[in-house]
Amino acid sequence: MLRISLYELYHTLLDIYGYQNWWPVDEHYHKSRGTDPRDEIIIGTILTQGTAWKNVEKALENIKKEGELSLRFIRKTNHEELAKLIKPSGFYKAKAERLKRVANFFNPTDVVRKVSREELLKIKGVGKESADAILLYAGDKLTFVVDAYTIRLFKRLYNIEGDYDRLKALIEDSIPRDITIYKEFHALIDTHAKMYCKSTPRCGECFLKDFCISAIQSF
The missing domain is CATH 1.10.1670.10 (Helix-hairpin-Helix base-excision DNA repair enzymes (C-terminal))
Structure with a gap:
């Protein structure tokens, strides 16, 4: 008991x-850039795999400084450049590949409103914790x-x-x-x-x- x-x-x-x-997002940044705050949640979910949040914050700041905190930026940026930006998060080469796959899947971002957990789990590099985090925080799903x-x-x-x-x-x-x-x-x-x-x-x-x-x- x-x-x-x-x-x-x-x-x-x-x-x-x-x-x-939670999930912490830079609302002011997204309003000023016209980007989708859900993109930051999805990106952060992949970056936080196997590392502390403080390291994720460094990687997110690199992306904001050198590019744009959005899934479209992830899609258009080559693998080597992306890996360099997210290096503070660890396992950066593998995470760059995962980010590419996830960014291509969520194109447009609004896909998150109707995607199922089973569909997310079919994406290489997305496990149960990452899938549930994306669904809960970006998709507002129970x-x-x-x-x-x-x-x-x-x-x-x-x-x-x-x-x-x-x-x-x-x-x-x-x-x-x-x-x-x-x-x-x-x-x-x-x-x-x-x-x-x-x-x-x-x-x-x-x-x-x-x-x-x-x-x-x-x-």
Whole structure:
């Protein structure tokens, strides 16, 4: 039996951290350039694979400085130049190829409104986490994103393990089907994992320690 329900966890994290308003996009940039902010979400989703967000931000800034933060820029830029711009994100040659494939798929960007998860997963280099992130944040579709932070927190807090789809189904069955809650809960889990539930956890300082199986067992 869960010591704190998932919906209670969501509200607890929200009370502590407030709304995260994730996915972060540069709205002013897109208004001034006439570009689509959904492009930034799609590009950022590919760039964040296997790296920290701070490295993604550097790559995004390179693209803005040297070109345009849009899928059309990704489509028209040659592979070598694109790889150089996104180098801070790591695995830049592979990611340049993925960006090309994704940019060609989302042409026009509005394809994101009607694309299915199954279609996205057929694109080489797009896994379940990336597909769900694109659908949730760019497509405003009700699909929860499970990432490494989610897996870590659920293992420690609830002693729940499982594959991606099992955890995704558990969360979706336990919280209201609301787009804002889906977005905020995912962002709040990531925020908490970065603050307290790190690789080496800060259990003694964590406000969830009285509910956390791992923390209780460590004391």
